[in-house]
Amino acid sequence: MMIAGAASVTEQVCRSCGGSHIDTFLKLGTTPLADRLPSSIDDGEEEPVFPLNVAFCGDCSLVQITETVNPRILFADAYPYYSSFSQALLRHSRDNVLDLIERRGLSTGSFVIELASNDGYLLKNYVEAGIQVLGIDPADGPAAAAIKVGVPTRLTFFTRELAESLRQEGIRADVIHANNVLAHVADTNGFVSGIARLLKDDGVAVLEAPYVEPMIDHCEFDTIYHEHLCYFSVTALDKLFRRHGLYLNEIKHLSIHGGSIRLYVERQERVGESVTNQIAHEKARGIDSIDYYRDFSATVDTLKVELSALLHRLKATGASIAAYGAAAKGATLINTVGIGRDLIDFVVDRNTHKQGKYMPGQKIPIRSTEALLEAQPDYVLVLAWNFLDEIMAQQTEYRARGGKFIVPVPTPRIV
Ligand code: DWN
Ligand code: ZN
Known part of the structure; x- marks a missing residue:
């Protein structure tokens, strides 16, 4: 995952467990970056293209692409994705917030952080309820839009180091949201360990990610692009969180983005049936083995x-x-x-x-x-x-x- 100044690197080991049993099952050729939109038909500049190969890790079951494009190229400059252009997503996010406020008894003394807070589409609902929030996002346009709607936002990537420095400022969260971002992060373990550092002892991290099962079953192969490094199963996620002293205790199935899962992650181990049943389901269908992916x-x-x-x-x-x-x-x-x-x-x-x-x-x-x-x-x-x-x-x-x-x-x- 050494990337510093390089435009991209080809990973030789699993991004999650570091294992070397990586089996490539889909090659989509080389493609340009999905969110770098040219300003003219012929601006004299050749668009960079990168390989798009998808692999399965035989050690931890994580599905992943093998090329890591430098996140600064992917996200920092002129990133054009703004969450607030979908009414369905806005409703979905508001319902999530209202549910958490009720379930967790959040009030004006609570603190909520969102990683990849984009244009403030979610956190603005907490602001409306008088709950303190902090957004973190590396994309300048969306972050400026968030600040404009009253969502305090730091323009940066979330890393383990950032989590440490926020802790030193005395910041810890009752709720950490991270929607459609875990799959985007090159340092998967650094990101999760940062969540572990920032979460209060009784806090909850609520993450959303596209689920690998509908991606394969419904042939949603177009959701594969360089921003999406991982395609998660519950089996792979459970292992990832446990490595950092966190427990995936509950999941919910969501219809958004072609079929996603919402993850409730805590420090205490109280894994519920939604998780154990899903892991059993993945085993029964073979989602934890390469065979499931062979025909894709x-x-x-x-x-x-x-x-x-x-x-x-x-x-x-x-x-x-x-x-x-x-x-x-x-x-x-x-x-x-x-x-x-x-x-x-x-x-x-x-x-x-x-x-x-x-x-x-x-x-x-x-x-x-x-x-x-x-x-x-x-x-x-x-x-x-x-x-x-x-x-x-x-x-x-x-x-x-x-x-x-x-x-x-x-x-x-x-x-
Ligand atoms: O993970 C990611 C997902 C969540 O969002 C990112 N890496 C980037 C982005 O992926 P995407 O661009 O494939 O996401 P959407 O939200 O499926 O894109 C929909 C596009 O359609 C947006 O550009 C907005 C647009 N749209 C529209 O013009 N009218 C969307 C709706 C709902 C509409 O009514
Ligand atoms: Zn692995």
């Missing part, structure tokens, strides 16, 4: 061929096609399937920080969502398929005029 590469290849054939077929009939969602996962999809400007005229996205830019690699222009009604393309490929319901609900007019959506996973279909 062939399934991904089939999806790629079918999607490409569908788009070419539609195009051959003279249909026009746009796409919805300049999502990071969209970058993987279009670059691994080879969907370029010959097939897709433009991509729409509500995120104003993405509009006017171009999709990585394929350089498809990104416009505001109004462009759908202006151009009324015959079909829209939904790159942000994880928010399909929200998007369909917004686009009733486009659909009423005859527009149709193409959903790429688990198998391409028109709706």
